[in-house]
Amino acid sequence: MCGIVGYIGNKQAYPILIKGLHRLEYRGYDSSGVALINDKNEINVYKTKGKVEDLEKYASDKDLSGTIGIAHTRWATHGEPNDSNAHPHYSQSKSLAIIHNGIIENYAIIKKDLIKRGYEFKSDTDTEVLVQLIEHIKEKNNVDLTKAVQLALTQAVGAYAIAVIEKGNPNQIVAARKASPLVIGVGDDEFFLASDATPFVEYTKKVIYLNDEEIATITRNDEVHIRTISDVEKTPELKEIEMSLNELEKGGFPHFMLKEIHEQPKRIAEAMRGRININHDNVALSGIIDNKDKFLNAKRIIIVACGTSWHAGLIGEYLLEEFTRIPVEVEYASEFRYRNPIINKDDIVIAISQSGETADTLAAVELARKKGAFVYGICNVIGSSIPRNTDSGTYTHVGPEIGVASTKAFTAQVTVLALISLTIANMKGSLDKKRYKELIDELATIPAKMEETLKTNENIQKIAPIFTYAKNFIYLGRGYNYPVALEGALKLKEISYIHAEGYPAAEMKHGPIALIDAEMPVVFIAPHKGMYEKTLSNIEEVKARKGRIFSIVTKGDNVVSKVSDYSIEIPETEECFVPLLATIPLQLLAYHIAIMKGCNVDQPRNLAKSVTVE
Numbered sequence: 001m002c003g004i005v006g007y008i009g010n011k012q013a014y015p016i017l018i019k020g021l022h023r024l025e026y027r028g029y030d031s032s033g034v035a036l037i038n039d040k041n042e043i044n045v046y047k048t049k050g051k052v053e054d055l056e057k058y059a060s061d062k063d064l065s066g067t068i069g070i071a072h073t074r075w076a077t078h079g080e081p082n083d084s085n086a087h088p089h090y091s092q093s094k095s096l097a098i099i100h101n102g103i104i105e106n107y108a109i110i111k112k113d114l115i116k117r118g119y120e121f122k123s124d125t126d127t128e129v130l131v132q133l134i135e136h137i138k139e140k141n142n143v144d145l146t147k148a149v150q151l152a153l154t155q156a157v158g159a160y161a162i163a164v165i166e167k168g169n170p171n172q173i174v175a176a177r178k179a180s181p182l183v184i185g186v187g188d189d190e191f192f193l194a195s196d197a198t199p200f201v202e203y204t205k206k207v208i209y210l211n212d213e214e215i216a217t218i219t220r221n222d223e224v225h226i227r228t229i230s231d232v233e234k235t236p237e238l239k240e241i242e243m244s245l246n247e248l249e250k251g252g253f254p255h256f257m258l259k260e261i262h263e264q265p266k267r268i269a270e271a272m273r274g275r276i277n278i279n280h281d282n283v284a285l286s287g288i289i290d291n292k293d294k295f296l297n298a299k300r301i302i303i304v305a306c307g308t309s310w311h312a313g314l315i316g317e318y319l320l321e322e323f324t325r326i327p328v329e330v331e332y333a334s335e336f337r338y339r340n341p342i343i344n345k346d347d348i349v350i351a352i353s354q355s356g357e358t359a360d361t362l363a364a365v366e367l368a369r370k371k372g373a374f375v376y377g378i379c380n381v382i383g384s385s386i387p388r389n390t391d392s393g394t395y396t397h398v399g400p401e402i403g404v405a406s407t408k409a410f411t412a413q414v415t416v417l418a419l420i421s422l423t424i425a426n427m428k429g430s431l432d433k434k435r436y437k438e439l440i441d442e443l444a445t446i447p448a449k450m451e452e453t454l455k456t457n458e459n460i461q462k463i464a465p466i467f468t469y470a471k472n473f474i475y476l477g478r479g480y481n482y483p484v485a486l487e488g489a490l491k492l493k494e495i496s497y498i499h500a501e502g503y504p505a506a507e508m509k510h511g512p513i514a515l516i517d518a519e520m521p522v523v524f525i526a527p528h529k530g531m532y533e534k535t536l537s538n539i540e541e542v543k544a545r546k547g548r549i550f551s552i553v554t555k556g557d558n559v560v561s562k563v564s565d566y567s568i569e570i571p572e573t574e575e576c577f578v579p580l581l582a583t584i585p586l587q588l589l590a591y592h593i594a595i596m597k598g599c600n601v602d603q604p605r606n607l608a609k610s611v612t613v614e
């Protein structure tokens with residue numbers, strides 16, 4: 001949540017910062033701003049409510065000079081989205097400007113004390129409190145900016161990634177992090193900093209990931225110096241990232257979401273590459289094999305995640321229990337972390353997260369490790385906090401996901417969970433060799449079958465306008481397709497703002513059936529495999545009450561499709577892999593309904609991609 005970006009070097013900072021903000025807009029987009037130190041060594045702050053393009057309009061006639069600056073795109077936590085709550089924030093004397101991603105939880109106490117000392121506040125934010133505190137400490141103790149930041153942060157409780165610049169000091173940015181992401185890009189005679197590497201990939205691939213409670217002093221034409229809040233000097237570790245610029249562009253699609261939906265065949269093939277052997281008789285994930293004893297002795301697996309990643313976790317429960325026979329529990333990370341869960345040494349906790357930064361999932365990881373569990377991560381963003389805080393893990397390798405609604409990350413998480421289940425099953429001998437090979441053979445066909453599934457796009461686009469009237473939707477599926485129903489409903493509500501609920505189809509009779517009338521669209525995931533006949537009975541029950549049925553069926557089906565008002569065919573596959581195909585038409589349905597309703601699908605209201613606050 002919130003995107004931060006900074007630059008110091010030989011180039012004009014403003015264009016780099018603005019481009020960087022556009023790339024980080026997926027993290028929050030209710031207001032944005034920039035602070036630059038101009039040639040007279042003064043700080044100019046420009047900020048406004050709205051998107052980054054509103055900031056560009058607002059700043060167009062201002063002094064935008066300067067080769068050092070910081071910028072921010074906001075997802076409001078404390079204080080409504082308006083001009084004064086937008087970042088950057090000045091300190092009282094305007095000698096400092098700060099940007100911040102996170103929450104300073106004890107801001108009210110600090111604010112009260114600063115007010116007593118004569119400080120005045122122009123915003124309702126916790127961030128302004130922090131910059132005033134830094135200024136106060138700096139003046140009182142007569143220390144440099146780094147020391148003042150360090151002392152201020154010893155008083156701050158909460159999460160932060162911050163960057164601070166100082167009037168009259170055009171050669172330095174001081175940055176710090178705790179539980180919010182921050183990465184420094186190291187170029188030739190220039191430095192960048194940002195919430196992730198996307199703002200600067202065209203300038204440098206060399207990065208330093210700041211760790212929790214570390215402060216970086218980034219000085220023009222010098223090295224990055226890092227100290228911890230408790231004043232221990234650290235040696236910066238330079239890493240190389242793999243990311244290309246065209247991964248950050250729409251590639252001819254009108255929206256990132258549509259691009260990412262269409263990327264799934266290629267991305268899923270990449271997620272399997274090098275992990276399934278050529279003969280399809282072995283799946284090898286190094287993270288599992290290197291920790292063979294842990295997985296062979298595991299008494300229980302607990303999956304923790306949020307949102308779409310939690311839905312992937314539910315499918316993981318079906319996969320892992322079916323193939324490995326290890327009991328699995330799936331928990332919302334936000335509940336798990338606060339309910340004093342029972343975790344034993346021979347439990348394995350799997351944390352699933354696209355961003356690798358979700359605050360609740362990260363906290364669940366920390367709790368599980370503290371209690372002695374072996375913690376495994378399934379993440380997409382390389383170098384993010386969860387992979388750096390887990391014992392081992394597997395990357396999904398689907399490239400940056402920029403559309404706020406998760407699509408390709410979900411199918412990749414399910415793919416990785418299938419690979420994990422097959423790897424453990426083979427180690428344990430819980431699956432006979434013939435079946436193991438059949439499953440691998442089938443999994444390897446999924447990218448081609450996804451390609452075929454994407455051909456339903458045109459048809460779905462035609463059907464979508466019919467449903468724009470709807471205020472509610474119900475999504476129903478059984479077994480492996482129950483989590484698919486949840487995911488389909490989530491996609492629809494988050495981007496089209498239509499209320500939607502997913503249920504196990506058989507649960508419908510226990511309440512939701514009361515909602516069904518001629519106005520209610522009901523989406524059924526009803527492939528031939530699994531509980532086909534039972535799902536068919538549920539469809540008949542909806543039909544009898546005049547619900548409008550949209551079904552996902554196996555190619556060639558002429559029973560469910562006859563009862564349905566609209567049906568979309570997907571290729572036949574193993575029951576356990578149906579979610580990898582059936583999710584795609586549901587992503588497309590949500591996308592086209594949202595487009596017909598004129599919604600911003602890439603940046604839906606109130607949402608942000610990376611939920612770094614709890």
Ligand code: F6R
Pocket residue numbers: 306307308309310352353354355356357358361404405406407490491494609610611
């Ligand atoms: C929905 C969506 C969210 C995320 C959730 C967890 O489309 O994207 O529900 O799945 O915020 O995020 P990660 O996977 O980054 O931990």
